[in-house]
Each structure stands twice: as structure tokens, then as C-alpha cells.
Amino acid sequence: MIKVHHLNRSRSHRILWLLEELEQPYTIIPYTRDAQTNLAPPELSLVHPLGKSPMIEIDGTLIVESAAIVETLCTRYAPDMIPDRGTAAYLRHLELIHFAEGSAMTPILLNLYVSRLGDAGKPLHPRISSELDNHYRYMNSLVRPSGHFVLDRLSAADIMLSFPAEIAMRQKRGDDFPALAGFVEMIQDRPAYRRATEKGRVAGD
Numbered sequence: 001m002i003k004v005h006h007l008n009r010s011r012s013h014r015i016l017w018l019l020e021e022l023e024q025p026y027t028i029i030p031y032t033r034d035a036q037t038n039l040a041p042p043e044l045s046l047v048h049p050l051g052k053s054p055m056i057e058i059d060g061t062l063i064v065e066s067a068a069i070v071e072t073l074c075t076r077y078a079p080d081m082i083p084d085r086g087t088a089a090y091l092r093h094l095e096l097i098h099f100a101e102g103s104a105m106t107p108i109l110l111n112l113y114v115s116r117l118g119d120a121g122k123p124l125h126p127r128i129s130s131e132l133d134n135h136y137r138y139m140n141s142l143v144r145p146s147g148h149f150v151l152d153r154l155s156a157a158d159i160m161l162s163f164p165a166e167i168a169m170r171q172k173r174g175d176d177f178p179a180l181a182g183f184v185e186m187i188q189d190r191p192a193y194r195r196a197t198e199k200g201r202v203a204g205d
């Protein structure tokens with residue numbers, strides 16, 4: 001049985017969603033963010049020194065990092081969610097599963113932290129905003145007429161990009177990036193996505 005170390009309101013929702021799409025049984029080990037700091041509780045650091053979510057345990061092996069988890073689960077249970085190696089689609093897949101955490105999240109996190117500085121952070125905001133736009137614009141341009149990234153059906157890249165795309169919508173950027181808004185609407189409407197949301201509810205949410 002797969003175990004998911006799941007933190008409320010976090011990237012681990014996309015792993016629950018993927019497992020629901022794959023119809024694989026799993027158990028959730030829930031963690032609740034600290035009400036004051038919003039950080040993960042110390043128990044997560046007992047599982048892995050980084051103390052971050054998601055983490056999964058599969059066949060006794062602990063896997064951290066969303067993209068590594070998504071790639072592992074898709075390879076094992078739904079290889080057709082990853083394009084065939086050697087194709088242009090595979091290269092785009094590779095790019096985007098790295099882009100989701102390695103690029104798109106950088107201005108998102110800078111925005112989050114610098115906003116807490118109040119006036120002291122003001123000089124940094126024009127650059128952060130232009131980089132947010134830059135990354136959202138790029139994502140928006142990659143949404144295919146089918147509403148997906150990379151393939152014309154759900155793929156691993158869609159799972160990975162769901163997190164930054166949803167943040168863009170929480171920042172009310174839907175009018176600026178309508179294809180991205182359509183993508184978020186489409187994924188949130190999937191029965192598997194809704195099941196993941198229900199199952200992932202942690203006390204306090």
C-alpha cells in the first residue's frame with residue numbers, strides 16, 4: 001500500500017489527485033500547518049530531513065519531490081501519461097515537469113515572502129510581478145486546444161503544472177490568462193480531483 005505524507009493546503013494534493021486518477025489504493029498520513037507560521041509541523045522532519053510534503057512511501061522506499069513522485073507513479077501505473085521517449089512531446093514533458101517546481105515556483109515564492117516585508121519589499125515587486133507574468137504567460141501559451149499541456153489528454157505535466165496554475169487563479173489572473181483559467185477549471189471538475197480534495201481534508205481545513 002502506498003503511503004502519502006500529506007500536508008493540508010499543499011503540493012501533496014496533486015499526488016492525491018494523481019493516485020485517484022490512477023485508481024491506486026493509498027493511505028494518507030495527515031499533517032496540519034501551524035496556525036501562526038503556516039509551516040509544516042516538526043513531525044514531517046522525522047520522516048525526511050527537509051520536512052516537506054509531499055513524500056510517499058512505496059514498497060518501503062521513501063520518495064520526496066513532487067516531480068520524482070509523479071514520474072515514479074506514472075511510470076509504474078500509467079506509462080501512457082508520459083509521452084514516448086525520443087518524441088518532441090517527451091522533451092516538452094521533461095521540460096515542464098522540471099519547469100513546474102524549478103522555474104514557475106520561484107517568482108511565486110518570492111512574491112509570498114517579499115510581500116511579508118511590507119514597504120521594505122517594495123523595490124523588489126516590479127521585478128517579481130514581471131517574472132510572475134512571464135511564467136504565467138508562458139504556461140498560458142502552452143495550453144493546447146484540448147485544454148491540456150503536452151498531450152490531448154491528462155498527462156504527468158498537467159499534474160505538475162496544476163499547482164502553479166491554481167496559484168495564478170488564486171491571484172485572480174484568470175482574465176489575463178484565459179487558457180490557464182480553462183485548464184484549472186477543467187482539472188478541478190474531474191471526479192478524481194474532487195475525490196482527492198475530499199480525502200485530503202485535514203482537521204482545520
Ligand SMILES: N[C@@H](CCC(=O)N[C@@H](CS)C(=O)NCC(=O)O)C(=O)O
Nearest residue numbers: 010011039040052053054065066101
Ligand atoms: N519542490 C518540493 C517542494 C516541497 C514543499 O516546499 N512543500 C511545501 C508544501 S506546498 C511544504 O512542505 N511546506 C511546509 C514548510 O516548509 O514548512 C516538491 O515539489 O515536492
